[in-house]
């Protein structure tokens with residue numbers, strides 16, 4: 001175990017507009033998605049997964065990806081990315097001027113079938129031409145591996161199985177592989193073992209953590225991963241989200257909680273916590289939800305106490 005990322009910097013990939021919203025039962029208006037992304041950018045978030053160019057029959061909530069990307073006022077230095085499962089998705093992402101795309105595989109055969117209707121090997125074969133085309137177009141490709149700490153259909157997953165898929169995506173040309181605890185059953189000890197297994201073939205600097213918070217362990221897993229030297233994390237403002245093909249899974253670790261942790265550890269994220277919490281309030285209100293971020297709740301309670309003391 002090493003002592004926190006040596007660079008002193010942590011990269012946060014905000015996945016709220018995609019992972020956070022993809023499972024919402026009622027259609028979230030395009031204008032709300034665009035406004036959420038605008039507020040995230042204003043808070044200093046520079047990596048945002050803004051859309052998914054997947055089949056609208058499979059994930060209807062993401063059907064307006066092109067429009068979302070068209071309507072966002074771009075900011076210098078902000079990378080907007082989208083999920084793409086195949087060349088059709090890649091072409092749509094390119095057309096919508098995505099800065100970056102992400103292909104998504106799984107460490108579990110059953111999840112792969114349920115999520116993208118093919119085996120793990122078939123998915124890798126499908127991604128090859130996507131990565132090749134992206135290379136020609138100068139678009140960076142990120143890779144995801146789902147079910148790294150458990151599968152909703154198969155239960156425990158061997159870290160070596162995860163490491164094999166991770167390595168294949170890296171060898172193929174993905175610049176970073178995000179390890180997805182899709183169902184949020186991971187624990188700090190399992191997270192450390194996973195990172196140890198995956199970093200044998202892929203540099204630690206090319207691995208990211210993507211922790212869903214179903215069992216309340218996500219922030220503990222982020223801390224364990226930081227201690228293992230990982231310095232890139234996906235998170236979702238207000239903790240919104242879930243995966244349509246992972247029954248019962250909740251949202252990602254809340255971005256506010258990760259930023260607070262990093263601030264307190266003296267790790268630089270470049271994100272302004274107060275402005276981020278406002279973006280979280282905006283989307284929670286729009287969805288009619290109470291935020292899942294403990295930090296955002298504590299900040300709101302402190303604000304309310306201060307106001308009542310001043311009356």
Ligand code: HMG
Nearest residue numbers: 053054055058085088089115116117144146147180182243
């Ligand atoms: P399929 O049915 O096997 O695909 O689905 P197909 O090639 O036979 O095409 C069927 C129809 O979909 C055709 O249309 C295609 O044109 C269309 P039709 O002729 O019936 O009208 N189609 C598309 N439309 C738009 N964009 C596309 C596209 N591709 C085909 N790119 C497919 C295979 C992969 C398309 C489907 O299974 C799919 O879209 N799955 C996406 C599932 C998804 O988005 N899941 C959530 C994201 S993953 C996640 O949340 C996990 C993550 O957060 C990490 C973690 O937490 O673990 C990343």
Ligand code: MG
Nearest residue numbers: 019180182243
């Ligand atoms: Mg996810």
